[in-house]
């Protein structure tokens with residue numbers, strides 16, 4: 001059975017499950033909302049339904065219940081003991097089930113047949129100056145892809161709500177298939193004189209993306225499979241996922257929703273941090289040399305903090321331990337590039353930064369996140385252009401975001417519309433609360 005048929009089977013039972021939850025337990029409380037939460041970017045406030053993954057502050061991400069090491073164990077790979085194929089993760093996110101190698105191969109093939117990008121997309125990107133940030137060029141490409149939206153066409157024709165998920169599925173898979181092509185075009189345009197490399201239909205999703213970028217070594221292909229797999233999804237509250245979910249709740253199609261998500265991903269506190277990390281590391285080397293001592297490194301970290309900047313790649317809105325996405329990249333580096341000087345610097349930062357951030361006293365999580373590591377791996381295999389890194393993150397995130405958007409429509413989730421408050425309203429509430437506690 002193909003992926004779409006699997007979903008057709010799954011959807012009615014999940015619709016029933018949600019209906020029952022709402023009917024029988026709709027009034028159950030999930031916690032109290034405090035003034036801190038309202039002012040503090042809704043930290044710790046459970047407010048979204050997101051099926052594809054769940055983040056535990058200590059354990060890190062689980063994709064449909066599976067941790068990253070478990071995914072590395074059970075998801076099909078290109079060869080025995082290899083890194084998981086991102087297509088397998090897409091299957092897992094959508095269905096909650098681990099696919100067979102045959103199912104993954106069929107999905108790979110399906111994605112390849114959907115990967116043709118219309119010419120106007122390239123024209124739209126080419127209308128921008130080459131100096132435009134890669135994320136701006138990428139998002140422009142995604143917006144240009146939107147003209148082919150099946151959902152938009154179906155909605156204009158008056159499709160019934162019960163069928164919303166079907167054109168959403170088509171848009172989602174087309175989008176996932178096409179973003180690597182658009183992303184590779186942006187890379188080749190900016191850094192390789194516009195010499196585009198056509199897709200190789202014999203390759204899987206990750207290897208083909210690496211190939212279109214211009215990197216054909218087996219290790220880089222493996223890195224790309226791992227990279228795309230681990231960046232796909234990080235539950236629903238992060239800026240890019242939440243943005244897509246919000247925009248899609250207005251029944252904006254997957255292209256519109258994903259383009260909005262990319263604009264959030266392009267912020268330095270979110271996806272752009274991977275760019276910032278490598279630039280920061282390269283500045284360290286430029287200023288202090290590759291054989292930097294621990295004391296010099298400590299001084300550099302303090303200099304960054306004292307100039308009012310954050311140390312990129314450290315900290316997290318939810319995580320309170322080292323990000324397992326960091327750990328698996330570290331393991332990849334230990335296996336494939338243990339002698340790389342920048343990897344050794346990253347390892348040193350792992351020792352130096354957390355105690356300093358702890359000493360600051362206000363940082364809730366001093367440990368490294370996913371972005372602290374990805375740059376040095378890419379840099380090692382020749383993808384040295386740090387400004388491009390967030391585009392890679394964006395390609396991967398299409399898989400998580402689009403999977404959930406299909407479920408948003410299948411479950412008939414409503415328009416997202418939280419209540420906001422003014423400072424005056426909060427002050428009045430606080431006065432009332434004080435009076436009640438004194439009474």
Ligand SMILES: CC(C)(COP(=O)(O)OP(=O)(O)OC[C@H]1O[C@@H](n2cnc3c(N)ncnc32)[C@H](O)[C@@H]1OP(=O)(O)O)[C@@H](O)C(=O)NCCC(=O)NCCS
Pocket residue numbers: 268269270271273305309310311312313314315316317318357362363364365369370371
């Ligand atoms: C990810 C991040 C935005 C989370 O923000 P958050 O949930 O508000 O984090 P905290 O609650 O720990 O923040 C409390 C304080 O510590 C600071 N802080 C957090 N991480 C920090 C870091 N890596 N370097 C310096 N200061 C940091 C915050 O800026 C905040 O300072 P403020 O009160 O003066 O505004 C934050 O850790 C950060 O800016 N990290 C660096 C950028 C990065 O790596 N982003 C990618 C995340 S996957």
